[in-house]
Amino acid sequence: MPGVAATAVASAGVSADEQTLQTVTVNARRRSEDAQTVPTAMTVLSAQTLENQRLYRLQDLQQAMPSVNVAFMHARQSSLSIRGLGNNPASDGLEGSAGIYLDNVYLGRPGMAVFDLLDIEQLELLRGPQGTLFGKNTTAGVLNISTRGPSFSPEGSVAQSFGEDGYVQTHASVGGPLSEQLAGRFSAYRTRENGYVENQYDGHTLGSGTRQGLRAQLLFKPHEAFNLRWIGDYNEEDASTGTRSLFSTGPTINGVNRYEQRAAAVGATLANGRRVNLDAEQSVKVFQGGTSLEANWTLPNDFTLTSISAYRWWDFTPRNDDELNVPVMYNVGQSARDQQYSQELRLASPLGERFDYVLGAYYFRQEMRNQVFTDYGPLADTWNGTPQGALNNVYSLGEGHIDTDSYALFAQGTWHLTPRLDFTAGVRGSYEVKQARVGRAAPVGGAAVSGAAAAVRAGRLGAYDSGELSVYSFSPSALLSLAYRFNDQVMGYGSLSHGEKSGGVNLSVASAPVAGADSLLIGSERANDVELGIKSSLLDQRLLLNANLFWTVVHGYQTNAYDDANLTSYLTNAGSVRSRGLEFEATVLPARGLTLNFNGSYNDVRYMRYPDAPCPAEVALRPGAPASCDLSGRAVVGASKWIFNGNGTYEWDVGQLRPYVNASYAFRSQAVGTVDDSSFAQMPSYALVNLSTGVRGDLRDGQWDVSLWLRNAFDKTYYTTLWNSPNGAYTGVLGTPRTLGVTGRYDF
Template identity: 60%
Template sequence: MRSTINPFTPRLARPLDLRRLATPEYALTLILALSSAGQWNSAWAAEETAADSVTSQDASQKDSEAAKANADTQLQKVTVTARRRAEDAQDVPTPITTLSSNTLETQRIYKVQDLQQVLPSVNVAFIHARQSSVAVRGIGNNPASDGLEGSAGIYLDNVYLGRPGMAVFDMLDIEQIELLRGPQGTLFGKNTTAGVLNISTKKPTFSPERTVEVSGGENGYFQGKGTVSGALTETLAGRLSAYRTRDDGYTKNIYNGDDLNGGERQGVRGQLLFQPNDDFNLRWINDYNEEDSTQGTMVVYGQSDQYRQRAALVGASPVNDPDRNEVNINGRQNVSVHQGGSSVEANWNLNGGFTLTSVSAYRYWHFTPANDETLNVSAINNTGVEVHDRQFSQEFRLASPTGGFFDYVVGAYVFNSNLGNKTFTDYGPEADRFILPAAQNSFNSLDGVSTKANGKVVTDSYALFGQGTFHLTDRLDFTAGLRGTYEEKQAKVERFAPEGGETPIGPGATIRQRQLGAYDSGDLSLHNASPSGLLSLSYKFSDDVLGYASLSHGEKSGGVNLAVASAPTAGADSLLVGPERANDAELGFKSTLLDRRLQLNANVFWTGIHGYQATTLYQPAGSTTLVQVLANAGSVRSRGVEFEATALVTRGLTVNVNGSYNDVTYLSFEDAPCPGEVATAPGAPATCDLTGERVVGASKWIGNLNSEYKWQLGNGFEPYVNASYSYRSEAEGTLDNSDLSKIDGYGLVNLSTGVRADVGDGQLDASLWLKNATDKEYYLSAFAYINGAYTASVGQPRTAGVTLRYDF
């Protein structure tokens, strides 16, 4: 073997500083270095196998030509791991929607809040990283619930993300996204009641892969991405990906002229794949992401009479038209997020055809906000919740061989999370007059006061699970699954005595103590033993048509409200939330028709949720301020129809359409918070009854259409156009179903056109794109505010840009 000195080797030998690596200059240098190293290793490998090169190249060329011919005339199979095995998605008897890396690229989908533009039955409520949630079939709208896991689970490379905010980063180097709907738990590590969003990144490759991509657009948008992958030795491959994204923002602050809801995000992911033989492989993944932005800026969306009166009283002039996408605030808006993690997945092929899998992972998440409220006067100068979260998980799975009468997967799962939050509010000199009733607004109760509170919850979860399939005939399968979960939560909430401000006058001291006084919950604890189960029957009517029916039960353990909230008046036990239980029934079919030119899938579902966990509102006795409280919001029913069709209409033209009709209703919610227009009226009731009303955040109709046409010109030259349309009907904006917070239905149009061409040793892809082409005004979520007002998170306006990508 020839000895060659690689000038980049000394630099690669240094320990990697992930924070430094996340800067674009250092990451680009390292990617270029690894690219050079990959070329050298490729040359070394080619030299070792020179004797067989001609034969292998001929075979590879024939395989490539055959694959390309099939791709032009047939839809390709999609492999999923929904049942913890690699299977054709059309053979799995459960509703699944997949998004390939190509779909994400062509539609410019790189943020979690954009996923609802391409997936059925999905609602993403987004304000910023902490106040975000993913709901499936209307279940899971729980933003900012630090002491509660989501009803819909999010997985990154087989690792459960304990906080939805852990998925708020640019989705870099993604292989595939799978959406599984309905309770999951008999195969996935963490038990969830609504569904699973399974994100898989691309693995290291032993053949060289290198990609550089640069995008620019309106509002100062810039994104740079780079990936390099290849063999480091005969048995070790590596992959390194990095990105940096920035934009100026699209919400104008007329107080000082600043643009808000923009900022910078950057991150890096490094991987090693060790594969000494066909019976063992180990994949080690490390990633780091950070954000410094003004996300979380919300416009005044709906106003009660009381809000208008109080704003006028303090001389404020808020922007009263949400369609202007402007705010008038005199404080600082900032969000800082630092997160990362490390995971090791090992797979052994054992004697007898068994496969043993181990997934070990550690992740951390640190969120720090600085938020003004809606006014250009100093009523609330700064408020927010800082969160530190660390989690560890370990999963073992054993998969039996397939091909016999019975096959199965069994496993064990351990999860530990240690989360702490710090709630802070700095009141300004106009706090009393804006927040308190007229009879109390001159007592110096809140003016100039600062208050802080700490919350902490430690979660330990243990589970055993298994799922087996009986192949009763060549066409009829019966599947049964069972999971047992035991979970403990140890928590504590403490609020410190307020500081600052003048000495309260008269009853002002009582008001200050009641609303901001010191409080210690003492040690709180929850213990839950939760079963989950699945029964499924599937039948292949032909090789291309699969029908299925299933019954499943899922349970999610209880949670803790990590804010003082109701505790001083209602007691510490009011901070505890009971478990959420779901019963689900599915009936559907999957078909591949017209010589694999059409895939048509559809299903109906019915889900009953008992003890639905939600972020509700609570008004402590004697207080005029609403506080967020976790609670069991009674019973919920979700039922509907989902469908998905993909057609290769003609050579080069592919059309995909998916959608859902989803009726999500409270069957029982008698002690719900009252809407702002009711709660602020004279003689308002303490609670309202939402029984029979729609569940917050759930659009009844969702439809997504995407089409791509590629001209087949040959000679490595391929022009293309892409068009997509996403529609969702109106939804309730907040848990109280206020008329002031309803989110109108909207449709978004995204367009792109470009050309792919063979250039040098690689392929160049140059494209022009237009997001939200009709400049539709839309909102991602709404939020209940002080004095019966509501704010809303604004969706991205029309943005045009250009992208250059080079794969070599």
């Protein structure tokens, strides 16, 4: 039944006799189906695949999936993009282009998924617009996360890991029957690490901290025709995640590098790479949780009715340094408080008829509150080039809120025109109302000023109230698809789809006092997509080979720009974007005990039209620089043209023991680092290698496993995201260095 204890198995797994690939069951079309029969480009990662490659965080998934980029700084400034679409982190007043779902519940903020991915059943990545069946319109795709559900058979797992840089991870789960009709499951984890970025100011390491959480579940199943699954979870983080390292000091113009010049003027000592020089605290605190209730009824004639009710909340509080070892700013950042409610009803017809369908209704309510704060120090004016007294020792606080009500009706049906030919059509209509208000209090502190200094203070930090803002939008989605089974092993498909998601509101004041409150409003994003693909299971189920071509055009693409004057990012519509390319996946069993997985993508993502883009530092800092630049024809931020991932597992028997080795390789080509496409913010290509070896054995009714693992084996320095900084510089968040560790695990 849909939604109850997931039935998927390892995409790289093998059957009991280790000679054929197992079937992978997915809920991509809101009913349980063999992934190879679903005419949609998708990648499925099983729990065993995640464990083999030690993929425990959202930002690690791009090492195993094609066409995926995770721009990660910390829980608030993170975004998932698919095929180069969706690089809009920190968008408090807007949903992402790529939707993330946890146990059939849409997560309103990407940061809600920034916790350790433990006790996971499987991950499904669906590429292309998916709005006809998934709760919120998604123009780029969907990441569907399914956790392990309760079982009426006793089971459990406990694991302990130790690694370099103080890495300690503990996770455990236990479940089983509580009565003949009730089963439960409880899971918990705690991860601690010392960090890998040295702060030269005090000798401490940053990028460290603690993450921990728990999940409790109950499954009530009085008979085969009804089941009810309750889930409650809580996660928290206290860390210095998001510490930015200096990537580039930017351009030198007429013999002067502004960033270096002003750093010298305030007496700052610069550091780069895995070293920073910060005189103030760098930290993030995240608290989040939620609960959901999913009910499934099997009605007469095998119809299935599903109800999913959910509530989630998310609190994020940062403390950010100014990246310098002198008091330019004591603290700067944005905190966020979010809560959401959702209700979904679905009716699924029985399979096996000439026509089968899924239809339903969806309601989503989100309440977002944020605060934008800047606490300037005594050197602020020297650093910012403003008149003395304008910003020194001044504190500014802005607040914003946005309430969203979303209503949708949807339906998707498949006509089995012949025993081999299927035609699918889907439609969703979503109506959304967003009510918002953005304001900023008058600045406090600082010396009394007049003239130019007073004008600068008022212009940058003056009191502002947008008044009530409203966004009303109707967002249709549609799908047409043909699938033809050439034989029992090979299926071809083609599809046309339209995805559309509503606009939003910038919750930062930015330039609104000058440009007007309407400048805070963001228009809708609309995507049209064409797909051609093939799925095959060959060589007596020993080779899985899938490939697809795609061409997507997005109008009103929503992305981030940077306001240097107010030191904040803001959302904007970047005109039109075209994403086109090729994706492939292969899994092969060349010999007993050996499994090889490969996937990759070629993805050309460019702005078709973006005439009013922000200018890169090498243009913006020149005398007489234009107010905007034309990026039409340029590559979209964060999208690597070439991605390739490969991994292999070999396991053999030695008496009662089963030794194994795992190896994975992940390559990403160069990518644009910031939306302005500066030549000083180009993310270099990189490749990561992860290795592990271990041995398994049976103990009583369970299995023990001890492994030695090495992540980033060749200690490659790479960045997960780049960011604009003041005075033309660019900073970035570094990926984890080489880490050696050991894990002991017992499953029973």
